[in-house]
Amino acid sequence: MSDYLDRLERQLVDAANADPPGRTRRSARHRTIPVGAAAAVTALLVASAVALAVTGTFSTGSAVRPPVRPVASAGAGVATRGTYLLPMRVADPAGGLPWGMRVVHTTRGLVCVQVGRIDGSQLGVLGQDGAFADDGRFHPVAPDVVGYHRSTTEVSSCLAPGQTTSQEASIPQNGVFGARHPGAIPRSARRWISYGLLGPRAVSVSYRTDGQEHTILVAHGSGAYLVVLPSPPKAGFETGGGAVSTTAFVTPQGAISSVAYRVHGRLCSESRPASEASSRHPQCPRPLVAFQPGRPRRLHRPIGVRLTAGGTAVVTFTAPRAVRSALSGYTVEIPSPCHMGTSGTPVERDVRAGEVLHVKLRGIFANACGHTVRVRVVYEHDRERFPLGEDDLIVGEAIVKR
Amino acid sequence: MNGSSRPDDVLLRAARDGDGEAFGEFYRRRRALVLAYLRPRVPDAETAADLLAEAFAAALLAVRDSARAIPDQPVAWLMTIARNKLIDSVRRGRVEQAARERLALAPLEIDDRDVARIEELAACTDVAGSLEQLLPADQHAALKARILDELEYAEIASNLRCSEAVVRKRVSRALRTLRAGLEAPE
Numbered sequence: 001m002s003d004y005l006d007r008l009e010r011q012l013v014d015a016a017n018a019d020p021p022g023r024t025r026r027s028a029r030h031r032t033i034p035v036g037a038a039a040a041v042t043a044l045l046v047a048s049a050v051a052l053a054v055t056g057t058f059s060t061g062s063a064v065r066p067p068v069r070p071v072a073s074a075g076a077g078v079a080t081r082g083t084y085l086l087p088m089r090v091a092d093p094a095g096g097l098p099w100g101m102r103v104v105h106t107t108r109g110l111v112c113v114q115v116g117r118i119d120g121s122q123l124g125v126l127g128q129d130g131a132f133a134d135d136g137r138f139h140p141v142a143p144d145v146v147g148y149h150r151s152t153t154e155v156s157s158c159l160a161p162g163q164t165t166s167q168e169a170s171i172p173q174n175g176v177f178g179a180r181h182p183g184a185i186p187r188s189a190r191r192w193i194s195y196g197l198l199g200p201r202a203v204s205v206s207y208r209t210d211g212q213e214h215t216i217l218v219a220h221g222s223g224a225y226l227v228v229l230p231s232p233p234k235a236g237f238e239t240g241g242g243a244v245s246t247t248a249f250v251t252p253q254g255a256i257s258s259v260a261y262r263v264h265g266r267l268c269s270e271s272r273p274a275s276e277a278s279s280r281h282p283q284c285p286r287p288l289v290a291f292q293p294g295r296p297r298r299l300h301r302p303i304g305v306r307l308t309a310g311g312t313a314v315v316t317f318t319a320p321r322a323v324r325s326a327l328s329g330y331t332v333e334i335p336s337p338c339h340m341g342t343s344g345t346p347v348e349r350d351v352r353a354g355e356v357l358h359v360k361l362r363g364i365f366a367n368a369c370g371h372t373v374r375v376r377v378v379y380e381h382d383r384e385r386f387p388l389g390e391d392d393l394i395v396g397e398a399i400v401k402r
Numbered sequence: 403m404n405g406s407s408r409p410d411d412v413l414l415r416a417a418r419d420g421d422g423e424a425f426g427e428f429y430r431r432r433r434a435l436v437l438a439y440l441r442p443r444v445p446d447a448e449t450a451a452d453l454l455a456e457a458f459a460a461a462l463l464a465v466r467d468s469a470r471a472i473p474d475q476p477v478a479w480l481m482t483i484a485r486n487k488l489i490d491s492v493r494r495g496r497v498e499q500a501a502r503e504r505l506a507l508a509p510l511e512i513d514d515r516d517v518a519r520i521e522e523l524a525a526c527t528d529v530a531g532s533l534e535q536l537l538p539a540d541q542h543a544a545l546k547a548r549i550l551d552e553l554e555y556a557e558i559a560s561n562l563r564c565s566e567a568v569v570r571k572r573v574s575r576a577l578r579t580l581r582a583g584l585e586a587p588e
Binding site: 011 | 417420421422423424425426429430433442445451454455458459462465466492493505506507508510511512513515516519520523
């Protein structure tokens with residue numbers, strides 16, 4: 001019997017032999033759904049999807065609630081009165097309820113954008129493709145469901161005010177994020193979604209599908225856009241990603257080939273490298289900003305570490321600065337001497353200046369290479385930035401022995 | 403060196419042209435180095451094996467992407483991918499499967515015999531020594547001190563008897579060398 005390393009080699013060789021360049025996209029696009037062991041499940045899911053798509057009628061089911069009760073002063077915070085549903089409606093390739101977007105402002109200073117199916121004035125998900133016991137109902141997503149701001153794989157993204165974003169995701173047509181068994185959902189029941197908030201300078205986005213170029217106008221002011229395409233062109237593509245920018249321009253992601261902006265009265269565009277040559281407008285003027293990570297200040301404040309059984313530790317320190325938003329905060333870090341990364345435990349709540357904090361760390365020696373680990377408390381002014389910058393503080397450090 | 407004597411970049415070009423066995427050879431030749439790099443930085447052999455699979459899957463995706471150049475220094479490129487995957491896993495608290503999902507690679511089980519082989523391969527391979535072959539001595543010393551040993555710039559400068567600015571420059575050049583040829587996929 002072959003071992004793990006040999007089986008991995010066989011998988012990689014088979015994958016490398018499959019779909020050689022030149023016919024990858026075409027073969028993927030025209031591939032039919034294989035009839036195999038999962039045929040019965042697949043047929044059921046497709047039948048249910050088609051039936052719902054054709055009838056287009058959905059009764060309202062239970063609301064989607066946040067997994068834990070949101071707190072105004074912790075995590076992403078709770079939705080404020082600034083939450084609103086954008087007027088855009090995008091047809092699903094199979095029909096049925098259209099897709100739309102909601103913008104949520106939170107008490108902790110985040111601006112979150114959510115994508116889902118729209119019924120009347122509500123954003124929600126559908127009870128099909130294995131979700132909600134296939135009850136065939138529309139399940140509105142409650143206004144207090146706020147995506148966590150560090151997540152990049154959900155159809156929900158949170159930004160700092162003024163940031164712009166372009167995101168993509170491959171999700172089931174029911175709109176449910178993070179399906180437990182995505183492999184059981186046939187490609188025909190998946191959608192490739194591209195969405196974003198491109199800011200007030202954005203004018204339009206362009207994308208290609210079925211060999212044709214399409215251009216749609218973005219929402220005035222917010223620069224919001226949403227494109228819903230049939231299943232992704234690449235086989236096996238399951239997750240999404242995106243770009244967030246603090247400048248006016250975002251590099252297009254996924255299905256989007258270019259974004260047109262109006263700058264000083266003239267149109268320019270941001271294109272993906274492959275489509276730059278075919279762009280109809282000149283590239284937008286990019287500000288020349290040198291990357292200088294800066295140097296955080298060291299406060300050399302005392303850090304207490306109390307070890308308990310099982311490698312758990314409680315780190316105690318006094319917060320030198322207040323925290324009032326999800327965009328800043330304290331993190332207890334453990335840089336590993338033989339590790340190129342650093343593990344961190346963030347304090348995800350509002351903090352008063354001078355407040356004494358106790359942070360529990362599990363497995364404090366998990367990545368240790370020797371008999372000690374260094375524990376460092378960091379205040380980050382902007383948690384989305386990496387590495388630390390000039391506005392950040394290293395509150396203090398402590399060496400912990402086993 | 404296992405298999406043929408074809409250089410790494412030739413193997414990757416052949417893989418781009420649809421020669422899966424060439425990528426298999428590249429994998430066989432470099433898997434020990436990647437494992438040796440990953441294993442001391444993760445809690446167990448299973449996680450190292452998981453990261454190894456994700457790193458090579460990401461490498462294969464990049465090789466198949468005709469919009470990307472084939473790297474001039476495949477080992478440095480591969481190690482950068484492995485490093486990115488490792489850092490991502492630490493930040494997210496789990497090993498990503500995005501590349502394997504894109505290639506539709508099924509999860510592989512790992513047993514005690516696999517664990518023993520991975521530990522053995524990792525223990526018998528010298529990462530620093532391998533990187534040393536890719537970098538000038540001064541850059542290698544600075545990079546090892548900064549990245550592998552995680553020393554502060556001031557401390558490295560004192561050890562190497564040069565200024566902090568010189569250390570920063572050497573580290574920067576070393577990283578640029580390692581990244582040369584191709585941007586590693588996220």
